Amino acid sequence: MMEGRPMKFRLLEVFGEGERWNCEVIPEMQREYGMGDRYGADTINFDIIEMATCGFLSRIDVKVDSEGLYREGSLLIRYRITDLGRAQLEKIGKNLRKKGARA
Amino acid sequence: MGATASDAESMRIRNRHRKIRYGYMMGMFLALLWGLWYVPGSLMWLIDPFLGLYESVAETNGDTTAMIVTAVLISGANALMATVVLTIWNAHLRKFREIKRTIVEFRAVSKYLLLAAVFAGPMAVFGSYLATGFAGAAFSAVAALAFPLVGTALTARFAGQKLSGRAIAGIVVVVAGCMCIYVVGLIDELRSGGMEAMGYVGGLMAIFGWGLEGLVVAKGMDISEPDAAFHIKMLSEVAIWWIVIIPILILAGFPIQDYVLGIFTDPAALLVVTCSGFAFGYCTICYYKAYPMIGAGRAMGLSAMNAMVAVIFLFVLAGQVPAWTVVAGGALCVLGIFLMFYEKEENLESIRGEQGASA
Numbered sequence: 001m002m003e004g005r006p007m008k009f010r011l012l013e014v015f016g017e018g019e020r021w022n023c024e025v026i027p028e029m030q031r032e033y034g035m036g037d038r039y040g041a042d043t044i045n046f047d048i049i050e051m052a053t054c055g056f057l058s059r060i061d062v063k064v065d066s067e068g069l070y071r072e073g074s075l076l077i078r079y080r081i082t083d084l085g086r087a088q089l090e091k092i093g094k095n096l097r098k099k100g101a102r103a
Numbered sequence: 104m105g106a107t108a109s110d111a112e113s114m115r116i117r118n119r120h121r122k123i124r125y126g127y128m129m130g131m132f133l134a135l136l137w138g139l140w141y142v143p144g145s146l147m148w149l150i151d152p153f154l155g156l157y158e159s160v161a162e163t164n165g166d167t168t169a170m171i172v173t174a175v176l177i178s179g180a181n182a183l184m185a186t187v188v189l190t191i192w193n194a195h196l197r198k199f200r201e202i203k204r205t206i207v208e209f210r211a212v213s214k215y216l217l218l219a220a221v222f223a224g225p226m227a228v229f230g231s232y233l234a235t236g237f238a239g240a241a242f243s244a245v246a247a248l249a250f251p252l253v254g255t256a257l258t259a260r261f262a263g264q265k266l267s268g269r270a271i272a273g274i275v276v277v278v279a280g281c282m283c284i285y286v287v288g289l290i291d292e293l294r295s296g297g298m299e300a301m302g303y304v305g306g307l308m309a310i311f312g313w314g315l316e317g318l319v320v321a322k323g324m325d326i327s328e329p330d331a332a333f334h335i336k337m338l339s340e341v342a343i344w345w346i347v348i349i350p351i352l353i354l355a356g357f358p359i360q361d362y363v364l365g366i367f368t369d370p371a372a373l374l375v376v377t378c379s380g381f382a383f384g385y386c387t388i389c390y391y392k393a394y395p396m397i398g399a400g401r402a403m404g405l406s407a408m409n410a411m412v413a414v415i416f417l418f419v420l421a422g423q424v425p426a427w428t429v430v431a432g433g434a435l436c437v438l439g440i441f442l443m444f445y446e447k448e449e450n451l452e453s454i455r456g457e458q459g460a461s462a
Contacts, residue, residue, distance in 0.1 A: 006204045006212065008326045033200075047328060049122065050395040054325050055263075055455030062111040075114045084263070084455060092326060095210035 001093065003032065007047050012089045015057055015081045022048055022077050023070035041070070048079070056085030119452065126396025129389045130405030136386035138412025142420060143379035147177050150372055152365030160357055167236045172357050174232040178224065179344035180366050184380025185387065186337045192388065193334050202331045213335055215323030220339035223316040225348065230308025238302025239295075241288030246306030248281045248410060251403035253310050254317030258399040262321040264454050266400050273443030274404035280435025281410040286428050313403075321399040324391065333391040337384075398454035401443055411436050 002013040007029070014025055022045060029044045030036050051057050061078035070076060081089070147153050153173055161169035193199060206213050227250075234243035251274055258264045266274075324332055353359050366372050393402040414429050 004204070006208060006327055006331070007201060008328065009208070009211070012326070039197075043328075050329075053122070053395055053453055055453040056325070058453075059115075062115045063108070064111045064114060075111065075118055077115075088326065092211045095208075097208050097210070 001096070005096070007033065007044065008051060009092055011044075011047060011051060012056060012081070012085055012092070015079055016086060016089050019060060019078060019080045021069075022079065023065065026070060045070075048077075051085070052077075052079065056082055056088055058082050122396060126393050126401075127405070129393035130397060130402050131408075133386055133389040133393060133402070133406050134408035135412050136382050136389060137406060137409035138414075138416055140379060140382035140386060141409075141413040142416055143375045143382065144177075144181070146375050147180070147372075147379065148173070150375060151369060152362035152372060153177055155365070156359065156362040159361075164357075170236050171229070171232060172352060172359065174229070175344065175348055175352060176359055176362065176366075178228050179341075179349055180376050181379050181383055182224065182337060182340045182344055184376050185384035186334075186341050186380075188380050188384035189334050189337055189388070192384070193330055196330055198328065198330045198334070201328055202334050205327050205331045206335055212323055212327050215319045216327075216332055216335040217339045218319045219316045219323065219336045220343055222312045222319065223336075224340045224343050227309050227312025227316065230305045230310075230312055233305025234302050234309060235305075236302070237299040237305060239288070239292035241285040242292050242302060242306060243309065244285045244410065245282050245289055246309045247313070248278055248285075248407050249310050250313035250317070251278055251400070251407050253314030254403045255400035257314055257318040258321045261318055262325075262399070264321060264398050264400065266398065267447075270401060270443055273439045273441075274400055276439030276442060277404050277436050278407050278439075280432045280437075280439055281407045283432030283435060284410050284414060284429050287426060317399050317403050320391070320394065324394045329391040329395065330388070333387045336391075337387065395454075404443065405440070408436055408440075 002010040010029065010032070011025070014020065014028070025048070026041050026044050030040050033040075033044075035041070035043065048057065052059060057079040058081075059077050060080050063076050065072055065074045065076045148157070153176060156176055157169045157173040159169075160172045164172075193202065209217075227247075231243050231247050234246050255266065255271070255274055259266060320332070320336070327335075349359055349363075366376055390402060390406065393405070411429075411433055414433075
């Protein structure tokens with residue numbers, strides 16, 4: 001439902017489908033949004049961090065990336081959507097622009 | 104291999120510390136740039152074409168109307184130039200596609216950014232000019248500085264952002280310190296008996312305009328990227344000034360059209376407006392980046408420091424020696440910031456206090 005919509009809409013939807021590691025979600029989003037380079041990955045990671053700070057995602061596990069899944073030596077975080085995040089996702093869902101009307 | 108769970112935990116704490124420091128740095132830069140903005144911001148009143156417009160309207164409609172009409176052109180020019188700066192910034196950051204994706208989702212997100220532009224632009228800016236015109240500059244400044252308190256209360260009530268007692272105390276102390284700067288001027292204005300009711304209306308418009316901007320921005324920023332969000336807010340503001348308000352004033356018979364071209368052809372005006380746009384544009388960037396990291400209340404509290412920065416710049420650049428109230432105000436600001444900065448970092452894990460339970 002959120003494909004091609006603003007990045008944080010889509011991220012809420014993806015985390016709404018189940019717990020995920022950031023290193024799994026980032027490459028998926030990079031492909032979807034055509035942001036394949038390192039800068040694109042950092043941008044998406046930062047969006048996820050902001051959403052966690054906003055209280056929409058909660059951290060359930062952390063580990064150091066020793067296999068280069070995202071970037072060797074960086075911190076990998078597993079997130080779960082919070083009740084607040086789910087309520088936000090629902091609210092966005094009700095207010096989405098109709099697909100057919102898209103420019 | 105070999106990284107243990109405790110390595111990961113200590114790395115997480117380091118990352119959290121970096122993130123919070125980044126949010127506070129953005130808040131400090133916001134205050135610095137806002138304070139700096141007052142230099143071109145006040146210069147604009149003194150140079151053509153703005154001065155020419157002021158004089159021409161003053162002749163026919165009086166000083167107060169002239170001030171309001173000139174304020175509209177200055178605000179419009181400032182918003183336009185700030186948007187040009189943001190466009191270059193976002194072209195570099197490759198955010199245009201995200202901006203487009205965000206703009207079209209009007210009901211879900213961009214309506215908040217349009218509302219933010221209405222509250223910040225015509226309501227708050229116009230209100231603060233009314234306050235200046237009908238009550239006095241010190242009253243206007245004190246009114247403008249009260250907005251973090253209103254904004255913090257609104258975001259706590261309507262956007263669910265949580266603040267510790269310590270953070271609230273810090274915000275109150277910073278705001279009180281900044282107001283202290285204007286206390287002598289305010290007492291003089293009150294004593295003079297020249298305050299008019301419109302001045303109080305203007306003051307309230309400024310307080311609630313910026314406070315409400317804080318609230319709607321907090322709601323919009325939850326689900327949008329800061330770079331895209333502030334660009335959309337500034338685009339909306341440009342539209343409000345140049346498509347709605349300036350044409351209405353021209354239709355009402357004010358000769359603004361004769362002076363618009365001068366902004367771009369007069370080298371001095373262009374230089375000052377460009378400086379103003381740069382300061383304002385980057386100030387907005389810092390504001391919106393601080394939001395998701397440290398929350399609306401802390402960002403607004405830090406932004407009140409612009410009054411202190413303005414005093415310092417005026418001291419350095421124009422040699423205006425600050426009074427003892429300014430020194431006292433400055434000391435309070437520093438104390439308030441220490442109060443905010445040295446609260447437990449766990450409190451800032453999430454600006455809504457969500458993470459704690461699961462950590």
